[in-house]
Amino acid sequence: MGDEQQHVKFPQEVIDEYAALGVDLPALFSAGHLGNRMGVRIVEASAERVVGTLPVEGNTQPYGLLHGGASAVLAETLGSVGAMLHGGASKIAVGVDLNCTHHRGARSGLVTGVATPVHRGRSTATYEIVISDEEGRRVCSARLTCMLREIGPKDADNLPQGGRTENA
DSSP, X not given: OOSOOOOOBOOHXXXXXXXHTTBOHHHHOOSHHHHHHHTOEEEEEXXXXXXXXXXSTTSBOTTSSBOHHHHHHHHHHHHHHHHXXXXXXXXXXXXXXXXXXXXXXXXXXXEEEXXXXXXXXXXXXXXXXXXXXXXXXXXXXXXXXXXXXXXXXXXXXXXXXXXXXXXX
């Protein structure tokens, strides 16, 4: 998923579920290549709540404000992580709909996103993501729906191997 290992707080039952399949989830987890380039940091992750941050610096549009696309990347990352954890180790989450409403600009500091489920079913999961500035003011409201599908043979080649234990 990425080269930087992060210290993400996962529920123990989620760590155990992945460990039973030979995957060391904390060892392989990251925000993905794009998220890493943008400085996304996941600080808490469960199917019920995913929290992450994004620096404004380096992610601005020409007027010096946080780029709306950066908010979208943070929102999709957080919602996808929640959907992945809801789906479990045998499924992958694929975003099929993302919408973002930008309420105010941010010029500096960190923004924090919190993703919470709106719907968690067998084949889809929808998360609401609220992105706020350091003063707690809402910068963006987003909603992401992910399709949950079983991992297939073609997916296996794209899964990260860095987190595999020796038993896998």
